Amino acid sequence: MSFLKIRSCFSLLIFVPTFILFSVTVASAQGDKASAASGNQEMIQRGEELFKGNCTQCHAVHEKVVGPALTGITKRVPMAKIIKFVHNPAQLISVEKDKYFVDLYNEYKIEMTAFPGLSDNDIKSIVAYIESVPPPAPKSKADTGGDSGEVASSEPKKDYSELILVLTVITLILVAITLLVFITVIRKYLKDREDTLAEEDKELVNQKFDINAVIRSKGFIITVSVIFSMVAIRACWVGLMSIGIEQNYAPKQPIPFSHKLHAGDLKIDCGYCHTGVYKGKQANIPGVNICMNCHSVVKEGPVYGKAAIASLIDHYEKNKPIQWVRVHNLPDLAYFNHAQHTVVGGIECKTCHGQIDTMQVVRQHANLTMGWCINCHRETVVNAKGNAYYDRLLQFHESKKKGDMKVEDIGGLECSKCHY
């Protein structure tokens, strides 16, 4: 056994755990995407779309919101009457004075908006959808409904990674202790047989572990300084690269509006408030008149009580625009169009905005850097199926056979797609 071997053994014992600890800390975990489940029957699916687009502002299936809970509607009212009511509520309430609806009116003090644009089949689909929704599970489990599974599933994953970290540290400490024990035992054993050892080995065995010597050793100093400068450089680099990046920016808003409540619990479709998101460049922050569609009736919220809504109504009545704080700030030199991504690309809002339906306060989910855009354009397959615009491109792409047609394959990385 040579001196060098034993020596390097010591160094390893100290540095290996340090390295592992460091690298584990630096590594960051990434969230997973989960796919939303959807119904299989065509009618129910269409009903769901219509329900979310038209009804969720005031109705939920199993809860009273602005209007009554709709579950079991067919048992209470015949289909023909439902259709008639949806087309023209005023007729049944004010003219025909139908008892059921008059009672409802007296209870909720608001007449339902008429939907003359919905066909009989549309309304039947909506009813079919309502009937297909199972009653919510008992309170013991997560109470936010179907989507909560997604949220729940990501949480243990996070715990797991922490657990690995703790376990690794514990294991490494155990290994270090075991090794120390080994060394002590071996040394003792060798000391007992000191006579048989060579002179040099004797010296080594008798040598006391001198921490100062180790610290002053060249190897140690070089290694530490290299590590230190690497960490410093990396920190600088990360710092510099994050200038202007406002990821996780979650400013306080003048009115504490909760997306968790509106988009998550009440399941109001994003397009109901963000009117431009399927139409054009901007998603649009809704005008107060859109808020007032519901809040002329709903005056108290479950989280912030009456004050927040009172402030909203105050703005409306005093003709005072609300100065929201912009969360997502794309630089002026970049052109981004929502419709291109939501309608044409079929990208879900969550992909870029994160779990907006669980955010009490909206937070910038993605870092919105050019690298982030480009990366997605490199990975995303073009939603070309059934869109005649892409026919020529698909044909061309298939003739070249390179697998799926990604956005980058059709010029998605070219400057003038976003900069002009």
Next chain:
Amino acid sequence: MSKENTKIYWKGIEELSGDPDFLKNASNEFPEYVPLKEQQGDYISEGTSRRDFLKMLGFGLGAVTLAACEAPVKKAIPYLNKPEEIEPGIANYYASTYVDGGDFCSVLVKTREGRPIKIEGNSLCPISKGGTTARVQASVLSLYDSTRLQSFYKGKDKPLQPSEYDAFDTEIINALSLASNIRIVSQTILSPTTRAVIQKFKEKYTSTEHVVYDASSAYGILQANKLMFGKYVIPSYDFSKADVIVSFGADFLGTWISPVEYARQYVSTRRLGKSKKTMSKHYQFETNLSLTGSNADIRVPIKPSEEALYVATLYNAIAANKLNIEEKKNDVLKKVADLLNANKGRSIVVCGSNDVNVQLMINEINRALGNYGTTIDLNQPSYQRQGDDERMNKFIDEVKSKAVDAVIFYGANPVYDHPRGAELAEALKSVKVKISFNERMDETTSLCDYVAPDHHYLESWGDAMPKKGIYTLMQPTINPVYKSRSAQESLLKWAGINTDYYSFLSNYWKSSILNGASWEKSLHDGVFVKTSEPTNENNADKKDKNNQNNNDASDSTKTIESVDWSKVEEAIKVYKTSEWELKLYEKVGIGWGSQAANPWLQELPDPISKATWDNYIAVNMVDAQNRGWKQGDVKKLTANGASVTLPILIQPGQTRGTVSVAIGYGRVIDGKRKVIGENAFKLADTKGGYVSFNVTDVKIEDTGDFRQLAQTQTHHTIMSRPIIQDATFEDYLKNPSAGRFIPMITTPDGKKKPKEVSLWEKEHDKPNHLWQMSIDLNACIGCGACVISCQAENNVPVVGRDEVLRRREMHWIRIDRYYSSDADSKSKDPQEKYFNTNYNEMEIPAEYPQVTFMPMMCQHCNHAPCETVCPVAATTHSSEGLNQMAYNRCFGTRYCANNCPYKVRRFNWFKYFDNRERFPENIAMNTDMGRMVLNPDVTVRSRGVMEKCSMCVQRIQEGKLKAKKEKRPVKDGEIKTACMSACPTQCIIFGDINDKESAVYQEKRVENAERVYAVLEELNVQPNVEYLTKIRNI
């Protein structure tokens, strides 16, 4: 051994002659080329010390770090109550009507978030047919001009609060009811409803008379038609039906009456293709080289005094009864007469003269040729000029004799734009009540007691009837920017009718115009065409025109034989030529000066002279040489008792012995901005009772001053290079590819086509779209509408006169104007002619040259030379054939501009936005109001980056997205570049060449495949913009 070398080399002639300036600088190794310091005044001090540098560096670093620490909080303020039709980020279009005096154009106004940002033509209008002019395009910037009056004024200096408006009205009503002689002075009023409003006003104030005049008058034609046909109207001209077009000084493509309409008609006779092998022949007799003259096949330079005689000679050759005059001996005139006689009913003769006698002869010529009913239609008259010069003269006399108590100026500025303006200004002092509706504190308004500024046309309701049976509507596209009020509403209020103008207008339309047709549809289309006009028109506008015999149902060609030809004969003999004669003319951009405060128009290069920011005295080259005058020498020009002091511009095509000066300059806007040029209206002749822009007895004196003219093009000929490829119509008929230059490259393997000698091994695929453009040089009239349209669409800055002088104008599209040179014709062989070596001679344009216009913008080369030299790949090529420019990547080496063979790249030498000190002219980027006109989809470029035509990539992307959303391929014609959509003649065709059905494919590969050429084809840069050869019918 060797002889001592005694040769002396000089660096230049200055060293040889011992020029003191040269000697002074001879020892300086580095001359200060960049005159930055002079320009910027004091704020870069002489020499920066090391310490200052370090200080600045330290501060800069600190500032950047601090700024980077925390991003500024940005607010987002949504609508409180979002209007249903406005979706932020999506443009809305509203049909409206551009009206400026008698100028008319039906338009679509593009608004974003409630702000008008761009004007497009309205293709539903049977008159303008989707075409526009530079002035129409620029009018959107005038809306945001902060020099417009922002409130009512009492007197020149007392602005009123809106709360004081009621008292203001009461005061005026009191004053008016005391007045016994009220006059309303206006330019042509196209609006039937406004005429009805004036009628209501007259009913209340019975002493009111309405005086109509035009700054750019067509009184001669109106009066001639009244004398001959009993109708005080301008007929409808249809150039599209004419095979022979003869114009005496009428600039019908540029400024005469209804240029957008005529240009479209005219060009339809000039287009060629597989399916059309006919072409009109156009003769132009004129003094100054006008836009129309430069498009003519044969142009004859004449003196203003000769015009009447030329017309008379033609009259004698065509009309039945001859005049006893001394006929002009002119071969061209003889040929014209023969040609006209051979094309009876398929010809048109027009004249820009305001002399009724000349116009009578023109009428008789057209009648003898049988043109009434074919190319000229009196049954559908045009109302685009109604001004009565004699009435206006009488009005000025009335004011002078103190016979007027009150005067209301409505859209009229006679103190500036009437030759007797100075007289009027003096006489107005005696008028008790002077009211103005003008938008600015202009020359006339500043003399008024009460100023109630009218809305801009983009803010107001209104209508127009440019022709009989064609009605258009004007609707507000923005809330009034300032505290103005529509003039009609003011008049109604003073007449005691308290209704808003919108209700009055819609009621009037429903009761008198629509005949049960839909108001909503008319408003949506912007145009309402009445197919059957009732025979007995009793509209208010007809009632109003006193001494007018309106009997439209009668046969138009029936003459009231009251024309006294002997009087005409006498009148012609009055014209005497003098040493110097003067022609006053309108510029395409500035017109009669109503939009003189618009910097886009001031910086629009004049189509002919390419001069910006000035008017000038245009003289013939030979005249200048004979007298030793140089361009820029400032001369004092005196005529009709008034004089102007202006620099000289040497203008090929200007008749010898004549000069011309543009009207519309010399505006005193509000004292804040410099006056540009000099007012030439005062030089006009009013001796005959009408305003004549043909002036004789002109004196020109030296002043010894010099003023350099800011021209954007100073090299005037193409030096025989095949940039312009042209042929005669005769040659074209024999061989459609006549005039084409087919370059061959000499290689070790023999001569090859440029395309076969390439630097690149493989072409990049353009699998979906390949955007291309085709520009028909036969259809381009050079009007410049595209230049302004591009400027508005792409946020192109205005740089000002000084920067234009340094060749730093920023226009993305320019119209190159090339004169022919007499030296060109030395070699007749089309191939050899391009290797003519007679360069010095060729550089000099001919005295009376042929002119060709060529719109030039980024050619989007598929083998672009600019792309390969960019060190940071800021300019790259797209898979759709576009040459892309990423501004934020560019760091300003300007290698690309140096390597561009077309010189279309523009460099931002300065920060043109938020820099009012340095660029006050650039109001679109330097004032809070002006910024509203910027297109939010296009980046405003900063200092130090290169920019150029993007082929309106924002429009391409928008069009593609629309198609994608509707799950269909892009339709041809749904994406239009700004230049294409503005063009009155549709000479620019843009589209996807991969689509075989597209118009651009049809034009370039089917209809005119033989005429297509790429500029500088020999370089094999493979541009996506290609041109069709120019064909002249000589």
